[in-house]
Amino acid sequence: MTYEEMKSKACVASSRSKPKNEEHKIQCSCVRYFRLKYPHLRNMLFAVPNAARRSARNGAYMKDEGMLPGVADLILLKSNRFYGALCIEMKKPGEYQRPVQKDWQKECEANGNKYVVVRSLDEFIKVVDNYLKDI
Template sequence: MTYEEMKAKYCGANIRRKPKDEEHKIQASCIRWFRLQYPQLRNILFAVPNAARRSARNGAYMKEEGMLSGVADLILLKSNRFYGALCIEMKKPGEYQRAVQKEWQKECEAAGNKYVVVRSLDDFIKVVTDYLNDV
């Protein structure tokens, strides 16, 4: 097999493509919308940076400080008449929660919080608007 044949066979459709950061883009647009829509609440909606890549040493350090696997991506630390806080797990369309995320969801809801999975800016706007209107 020549180099050109090998390249065509193994570098075509089988090549690993760089991730498009679709989930990041959705989450960033949600944060931008929220901060424009609710400037008085801008500091009580925050991200939990669990998904960042780290060295084993840094990961151990973060776990010692209290980092937990499965925690929702965003937390709105505001109660309404039904819940203590709103926890939002961001997923790009077609992706689903891991087992550890489902377990954290159960604990979060058992503690009196609302937990939702959001896959778009439109989903986020509806969830946040409904949550904040149930004051």
């Protein structure tokens, strides 16, 4: 499969109904692309569902289980020569990290991981391909 075929397939919407959320659409395209290009690592890239709205009771329950505010949206649990893992914060164009996300980024990087903010599928492709070439 060529790069262009892979990219176009990653951008194709699935038949499920999705919210009209640009960040969500970008993240879905990135995950589809990754799983097509790197099938041997497909289960090493996963989402951290921190953004969902929850009741106070459910939020407390999730925090008791270890949920942390500010954690990156996607984590690639694969080390390369320089980093232990790749943490990816998805943002739609024009959006910026919240202070709690910047704090988590500093802690993440201080512990030997790479952290990036990605705003498009093209950015994601560059970041991931560069990260994985250093394995």
